[in-house]
Amino acid sequence: MDAIRTDGLTKYYGKARGIEQIDLIVPQGGFFGFIGPNGAGKSTTIRTLLGLIRPSAGRAQIMGLDVVKEREEILKRVGYLPSETAFYPRMSVREALKFSADLHRQDCRKEADRLCERLHLDVGRRIDELSFGNRKKAAIVCALQHEPDLLILDEPTGGLDPLMQREFFAILRERNQAGATIFLSSHILSEVQHNCSDAAIIREGRIIASGSVEELSRTGTKRVSVRGTLDCSALSGVRDLQISQGHTDFLYSGNMQSLLQTAALGDIQDISITEPDLEEVFLHYYGKGGDEE
């Protein structure tokens, strides 16, 4: 059984496109990245999975349960961390955590205490007095304290300092090793590359690529770095060209033979041809008329 499965999932807001024909499979126990810039449809997909909005067409299942008909059963087993959590006014962190636990009908105090300690979160403070980062920590504890089988995280690290981000991902990896599925929506590609085994890339409401992070990185494009002089004007398939003080750097998706012949004509002290990182892969997918924001 898959943790998440969508078939032709589509959502329109009136005539405006939300998502179109999303086919997504997230295996149980996976650490899955969902990549796309702002406005690509990541949050619409997540909101549909959580039953906050109804799909216009298609269907979605979480742990084999239908997101429209079996929403409550699903939410018992899901922890959701939105990009920005709005808590109720005049509540302390302790009260917000208790309210969330009560809605789950669980006593989560032990796990909540453990998480608050790891994230250095003061439960006695009022939520409206907290910084954005500390509110995010409170939202993390709310999402994790009931030990869900599936964690859906929407841009989870905004507001967290680097040390907290490291601690947060350490917690996620522990949960993942214990069997939980992690669905991480992000536009920070290094987060996905360093933590996820599989990923899907969404663009203008459609999935344009999915697979293992390793596979997605194999696009036929190479990062070429040259020390010396190299005239690239005759080469086709050159992008992101940067020339500075004896260094030439570019992404190359053309014929390798042509590159080597051109290199042989130049004055080159050193050359490296490597796989691009996920950020460059992302630009590859969005390069042709993508809506980068």
Add this chain to the structure above:
Amino acid sequence: MTVFWHELRQGRTAFVIWTASIAFLLVICIFLFPEIKDEMGTVGNMFASMGSFTAAFGMERLNIGTLTGFYSIECGNILGLGGAFFASLTGASIISKEEKDKTAEFLLTHPVSRIHVITEKLAAVLTQAAAMDVIIFILSVLSIRSIGEDVPWKEILLLHGAYYLLWLELAGICFGLSAFLCRGSMGIGLGLAAVMYFLNLVANISKQAEFLKYITPFAYCEGADILSDGCLDIRLVLIGMSFAGIGIAAAYIRYAAKDIHG
């Protein structure tokens, strides 16, 4: 009952302020009664001879020199209108505030059905209105006792019962509107209560506008009718309760299916 208790906690400050304000004005009013009673000759004639104004408040059929007449006119207006504002505001905001304050996403990503949420929210509104009525009733009885008057139990219970139904009706209608709104609920709540109040005044003044009694819930709270009949006009109450029922049913239907964006 998590959402129910949560709503009562969230609405605690507003409830205390509204209840204290209405109760304070009502108690002050009751303490003025002995003076009014002493000057009954002049005041009574004055109130009974103000033309449309007298008709608007039903004063031509009531004796303001009696405690029940005074209570139904002076105290009734404070209690009826004040409580109507509170019930309308609470009913209108209790659902829409979740989207306005963007807490709907937090609430509805927990394993609780929307039907459950809306039922507990409705129960919280009705409980607050009932608690306000009971608290003010107790304070009224104590105030009446302290000015040395006998408590007219039947009349005062009927009046307070009618006001509770009035608040219930307005809260039910506003509750329905609340499920369709994301913001602006405060204006709609206050506006609806005020419009209904004035419709009743118009219905009292003009014979041509008497049909408005079937629209405004203030009609079945009319002290002159309640005191003379010794009961509420069940026909008007049933019409009012069906308006409340339609509002509540609309809230359930709309909220169960709506897309949540906050």
